[in-house]
Amino acid sequence: DAKTTQPPSMDCAEGRAANLPCNHSTISGNEYVYWYRQIHSQGPQYIIHGLKNNETNEMASLIITEDRKSSTLILPHATLRDTAVYYCIVRVSNYGQNFVFGPGTRLSVLP
Amino acid sequence: EAGVTQSPTHLIKTRGQQATLRCSPISGHTSVYWYQQALGLGLQFLLWYDEGEERNRGNFPPRFSGRQFPNYSSELNVNALELEDSALYLCASSRTGLGEKLFFGSGTQLSVL
Numbered sequence: 224d225a226k227t228t229q230p231p232s233m234d235c236a237e238g239r240a241a242n243l244p245c246n247h248s249t250i251s252g253n254e255y256v257y258w259y260r261q262i263h264s265q266g267p268q269y270i271i272h273g274l275k276n277n278e279t280n281e282m283a284s285l286i287i288t289e290d291r292k293s294s295t296l297i298l299p300h301a302t303l304r305d306t307a308v309y310y311c312i313v314r315v316s317n318y319g320q321n322f323v324f325g326p327g328t329r330l331s332v333l334p
Numbered sequence: 335e336a337g338v339t340q341s342p343t344h345l346i347k348t349r350g351q352q353a354t355l356r357c358s359p360i361s362g363h364t365s366v367y368w369y370q371q372a373l374g375l376g377l378q379f380l381l382w383y384d385e386g387e388e389r390n391r392g393n394f395p396p397r398f399s400g401r402q403f404p405n406y407s408s409e410l411n412v413n414a415l416e417l418e419d420s421a422l423y424l425c426a427s428s429r430t431g432l433g434e435k436l437f438f439g440s441g442t443q444l445s446v447l
Contacts, residue, residue: 255433266424266438324377
């Protein structure tokens, strides 16, 4: 089972920031938080990942709370092409375990 | 640098037949993962191979099997196809170790008639 919970859907106005929350209350100390997105019928696309510190790249920012029990993916200026299902994943700590995908959040960017 | 490549893009089979799906990982990646995504559903983990060995397996029947070759490419075999095996099959690769990113291919759409 996935170790994360996300809202099933969210809307965001084009040009505004999209803030996607994720709860991972049972995360362990050396488990990373990953974010991926999937546009209809395509392979999931890596967005960003982090362990403890906040991270930023050309696509997004990842804010992880100090207790690491939740995180937020921020798309600073959402476009229509950001409409997709966004998956928050905690990769279990033992070598030999897989990336478990939950149902994700369906983000709709509205014109 | 080439990404993860999967073949074929589409595959049509009839019930009871066998299907073979192929995956070439990114150069330098030794781990290959297989996922099944039925229409409108999430990604279900199938198999994970690393350094030629099966490291983990999802909750799928034994007729789902695979292997990883010395060049780290991988094959997924589905025997005795059933209608509910119709799905998008996604392959992903990564380097070994925690904190490594998973990169996905575009998938093989398997249709069982």
